Structure formats: C-alpha cells, structure tokens
Amino acid sequence: MPVRHPWRWAAVAVTAVLIARFVHGPVTNPASVQLLFWFNLAYLDKRLDFGIPFGPGFFHLDTMGLVGAMGAAVLGLALHQAAYAAVRVVPLPMAVTAWYVLLTTVLSVLQHYVERHFSKGATR
Structure with missing residues (x-):
C-alpha cells in the first residue's frame, strides 16, 4: 500500500522537535535566572541594612562588592x-x-x- 502523505511524517517529526525544545527551555532556565539574580543583586538594593525595620540600622553592607561574579556563579548553581x-x-x-x-x-x-x-459446591 503506497503512503499517501509522505510529508506528514516529516511535519510530525519537526513538530515533535519544536515541542521538545519548547519544553526544554523552561526546565533549564532556573539556573540562568539564579545566576542573573545573584550577579545583579546590586541593581535591586544598593546596600543592605541590618537593624530595626523602618528604624535605625546597626550596620550595612554594600551589595556591589557583596557577591562577585564567581560567588554569584557558585551560589546560583549550588541553589539550583x-x-x-x-x-x-x-x-x-x-x-x-x-x-x-x-x-x-x-x-x-x-x-x-x-x-x-x-x-x-457452596451455596450463596
């Protein structure tokens, strides 16, 4: 019996590959998000104050020097x-x-x- 639509198999294969790539993206992205978050922590807050909430701070840390590139990579990948x-x-x-x-x-x-x-032989 001849195959009536030979390109249908090719379309199914291409669709399956595209769906697999679409599913693979969100699964592997949390590592990238972790790395971006920890490396760009200074953009969220310039400094971290430790003290009474909405009150005086006892000491503070500058976030620009808190987490470097290597520290962000290690921290992000370890959490992931x-x-x-x-x-x-x-x-x-x-x-x-x-x-x-x-x-x-x-x-x-x-x-x-x-x-x-x-x-x-039993009766019910």
Whole structure:
C-alpha cells in the first residue's frame, strides 16, 4: 500500500522537535535566572541594612562588592542543584504507589479465581 502523505511524517517529526525544545527551555532556565539574580543583586538594593525595620540600622553592607561574579556563579548553581536534588526524591513514592496498585490488582484477580474454584459446591 503506497503512503499517501509522505510529508506528514516529516511535519510530525519537526513538530515533535519544536515541542521538545519548547519544553526544554523552561526546565533549564532556573539556573540562568539564579545566576542573573545573584550577579545583579546590586541593581535591586544598593546596600543592605541590618537593624530595626523602618528604624535605625546597626550596620550595612554594600551589595556591589557583596557577591562577585564567581560567588554569584557558585551560589546560583549550588541553589539550583539543591532544588533539583530535592525534586529527584519525588518519583520514588510515585513508583512505589504504581507498583502497589499493580500488584494488588493482580493479586485480587488471582484471589477471585482461587475463591471461585474452591467454592463450586457452596451455596450463596
């Protein structure tokens, strides 16, 4: 049987690649956002005051020299990896739940057939 629309497969492949790239972008961007935030901290506040809120400050730090380029990179990537490591634990309970549902379903069906076999002479 000849293929009627051979370019349809090419269009599907191109669409799949574009969707994969679209999904990949937001997944990998938090590291970039962390790096930009920590490196440009001085644009948000010129200095950090420690003291009573809306009152006098006991001491202050200039944010321009607080986090350098290397410090921003290390801090941003460390926070990103820590968040990523905390998320990787989640699939384990999901896998355990899926296996539990599968095994209890199989065992329930097996129990149904065993009880049906041994209750042939019983009246209900």
